[in-house]
Amino acid sequence: MATTPAKRITVTIRPKAGLRDPEGNAILHALAALGWEDVENVHVGKTVTFDVGADTDDAARAEAEAMCRKILANPVIEDYEIVVGDTGS
Amino acid sequence: MTGLVAIPIIPGVNCEHDVAHAVRIAGGRSAFIHHTDRALPAETGAVYIPGGFAYGDYLRAGAIARFTPVVEAVARAAADGMPVLGVCNGFQVLCEAGLLPGALARNVGVRFLCQDVHVRLETAGTPASHRLKAGNVLRIPINHGEGCFTAPAEVLDLLETRNQILVRYCAADGTVDPADPVSNPNGSLRAIAGVTNPSGNVAGMMPHPERACEAILGSADGRPIVESLVHAAQSAPAPQSAGAGGR
Numbered sequence: 352m353a354t355t356p357a358k359r360i361t362v363t364i365r366p367k368a369g370l371r372d373p374e375g376n377a378i379l380h381a382l383a384a385l386g387w388e389d390v391e392n393v394h395v396g397k398t399v400t401f402d403v404g405a406d407t408d409d410a411a412r413a414e415a416e417a418m419c420r421k422i423l424a425n426p427v428i429e430d431y432e433i434v435v436g437d438t439g440s
Numbered sequence: 441m442t443g444l445v446a447i448p449i450i451p452g453v454n455c456e457h458d459v460a461h462a463v464r465i466a467g468g469r470s471a472f473i474h475h476t477d478r479a480l481p482a483e484t485g486a487v488y489i490p491g492g493f494a495y496g497d498y499l500r501a502g503a504i505a506r507f508t509p510v511v512e513a514v515a516r517a518a519a520d521g522m523p524v525l526g527v528c529n530g531f532q533v534l535c536e537a538g539l540l541p542g543a544l545a546r547n548v549g550v551r552f553l554c555q556d557v558h559v560r561l562e563t564a565g566t567p568a569s570h571r572l573k574a575g576n577v578l579r580i581p582i583n584h585g586e587g588c589f590t591a592p593a594e595v596l597d598l599l600e601t602r603n604q605i606l607v608r609y610c611a612a613d614g615t616v617d618p619a620d621p622v623s624n625p626n627g628s629l630r631a632i633a634g635v636t637n638p639s640g641n642v643a644g645m646m647p648h649p650e651r652a653c654e655a656i657l658g659s660a661d662g663r664p665i666v667e668s669l670v671h672a673a674q675s676a677p678a679p680q681s682a683g684a685g686g687r
Contacts, residue, residue: 370590373547373627374550423499425543
């Protein structure tokens with residue numbers, strides 16, 4: 352689809368640091384009940400992956416940043432992290 | 441003529457007929473507005489965004505719905521002072537659209553909650569609450585998985601000082617205790633169940649007043665909220681852009 356070389360973007364969206372994460376907390380307790388008692392900081396998020404036409408990693412990252420601010424993440428309750436890679440194709 | 445309550449129908453919404461029925465028994469008229477419509481009918485006097493699962497709640501509840509043409513039309517009308525009430529998913533849409541402060545996070549108990557709750561009216565005199573008095577306790581059902589009202593502490597402080605908190609979860613006697621998982625079952629910060637924008641014309645709440653409008657449904661406590669909005673719609677001035685006849 353993209354005419355310029357494509358970059359593969361992986362956006363990881365997690366509950367904002369400092370906010371309660373009830374889902375992560377439930378998993379933490381499940382792990383502890385199964386014997387993994389040294390585990391902490393369990394968080395559950397979602398991953399959005401896509402390929403975007405961009406010549407450079409920086410251009411691809413800038414696109415992804417704009418998408419995160421506009422729709423992919425809600426800054427009131429979520430943090431996000433963008434990883435730029437090659438599509439491998 | 442004004443007075444119409446516009447009910448935007450975004451794909452995945454499922455409370456629109458409950459809302460239309462509640463508006464009817466509250467003495468009002470309503471019309472369903474398709475999600476691709478770029479303008480509200482000229483005779484629109486208020487907007488009631490119903491609950492459901494717009495766009496399957498994909499990404500986040502309300503995240504995709506906020507970009508539909510009808511929601512953008514609602515945002516323009518709201519900026520001109522149009523009374524708008526969003527309930528449940530409608531509240532989530534208004535927060536995502538930036539028309540209301542804060543966000544609705546996953547319920548603290550992680551469970552989807554479908555039950556009656558009590559809420560205490562905090563701010564009377566808004567288009568959605570002028571038939572009530574501050575301190576009134578209402579029994580209204582909730583039905584959501586993401587209803588935990590969340591905002592930074594400084595925003596919560598501002599909401600309190602500017603009287604932007606519409607309703608709070610409470611016990612049957614009106615006692616508010618944010619740490620009590622029985623009366624504040626989704627863990628909302630400061631037990632906030634509904635808020636308004638600074639000018640008060642846009643309101644959102646997680647409980648469903650349209651489902652508590654008749655005694656046969658177990659409670660008619662939500663009816664004054666629907667009546668407030670219907671009355672606000674009927675007393676709204678005709679929009680400048682409206683044609684003479686409407687429809």
